[in-house]
Amino acid sequence: VIPGWFSEISPMWPGEAHSLKVEKILFQGKSDYQNVMVFQSSTYGKVLVLDGVIQLTERDECAYQEMITHLPLCSIPNPKKVLVIGGGDGGVLREVSRHSSVEKIDICEIDKMVVDVSKEFFPDIAVGFEDPRVTLHVGDGVAFLKAAPEGTYDAIIVDSSDPIGPAQELFEKPFFESVAKALRPGGVVCTQAESIWLHMHIIEDIVANCRQIFKGSVNYAWTTVPTYPSGMIGFMLCSTEGPHVDFKHPVNPIDEDDSQQSARPLKFYNSEIHTAAFCLPSFAKRAIGSK
Numbered sequence: 001v002i003p004g005w006f007s008e009i010s011p012m013w014p015g016e017a018h019s020l021k022v023e024k025i026l027f028q029g030k031s032d033y034q035n036v037m038v039f040q041s042s043t044y045g046k047v048l049v050l051d052g053v054i055q056l057t058e059r060d061e062c063a064y065q066e067m068i069t070h071l072p073l074c075s076i077p078n079p080k081k082v083l084v085i086g087g088g089d090g091g092v093l094r095e096v097s098r099h100s101s102v103e104k105i106d107i108c109e110i111d112k113m114v115v116d117v118s119k120e121f122f123p124d125i126a127v128g129f130e131d132p133r134v135t136l137h138v139g140d141g142v143a144f145l146k147a148a149p150e151g152t153y154d155a156i157i158v159d160s161s162d163p164i165g166p167a168q169e170l171f172e173k174p175f176f177e178s179v180a181k182a183l184r185p186g187g188v189v190c191t192q193a194e195s196i197w198l199h200m201h202i203i204e205d206i207v208a209n210c211r212q213i214f215k216g217s218v219n220y221a222w223t224t225v226p227t228y229p230s231g232m233i234g235f236m237l238c239s240t241e242g243p244h245v246d247f248k249h250p251v252n253p254i255d256e257d258d259s260q261q262s263a264r265p266l267k268f269y270n271s272e273i274h275t276a277a278f279c280l281p282s283f284a285k286r287a288i289g290s291k
């Protein structure tokens with residue numbers, strides 16, 4: 001460990017640790033679920049860390065939050081009811097808000113401290129909570145989905161931390177089953193699905209489960225996030241039986257002229273990168289396959 005630097009050390013990526021130079025530690029706390037830290041970095045703005053793992057930085061959060069949100073929402077016409085699991089920082093909410101067809105946004109985040117810390121230190125991200133369509137539920141996403149009425153949501157976005165700690169069950173089969181139940185026919189889910197460089201075994205398990213559970217489309221897409229392990233992260237996009245969803249060809253592009261877009265223009269997402277996100281390196285294509 002280098003003094004004055006934060007190194008992201010975890011058994012989930014043994015033998016490597018990306019480091020950022022720390023200017024100042026702004027917050028350190030312990031919630032019921034995890035250790036929460038915020039620091040000012042030299043080159044990536046403020047950084048949110050949970051249990052030693054980087055959740056976001058101000059500089060590159062757009063590449064994750066925009067993609068995990070618009071990949072599913074731009075793939076279906078007129079999304080109205082959206083559920084976010086995790087995502088207590090508010091960044092995914094901020095992105096969902098760009099869609100004027102959306103009428104209701106539920107969010108279920110397990111850790112209230114993440115929400116409070118985001119509101120204090122990341123106002124440009126927590127701004128997502130200010131949308132009147134948003135209802136915050138503080139609790140476990142697994143329990144929330146078990147209790148959710150069937151066929152409710154057009155889209156579910158699982159912005160979850162890694163499968164060590166409170167998010168473990170969000171990567172397991174029963175959770176995906178309740179996601180499928182809570183979606184309307186032809187509804188879509190997008191879940192954080194780790195890195196093809198580091199976690200192919202996790203991805204293969206998720207793909208196998210999703211192929212059994214989701215009778216529509218099942219696809220893996222990815223984005224670059226310099227401060228996430230291996231510099232990239234992927235998403236599992238699935239649809240339930242019903243109207244066909246072709247994730248690779250977005251039918252609901254975000255209108256660039258919309259007034260909300262000009263006040264806060266998209267930094268990363270566009271229709272070309274949407275389609276490109278589904279192109280996989282050959283080694284990943286072989287392991288994941290396509291359907």
Ligand code: AAT
Nearest residue numbers: 086087088109110111114140141160161166167
């Ligand atoms: N948008 C920032 C990126 C994240 S945040 C993941 C969120 O999921 C955290 O706020 C965490 O508290 C929440 N969470 C974890 N488990 C649960 C659960 N069971 N129910 C509801 N919310 C939960 C993801 C960063 C990915 C990091 C990649 N290395």
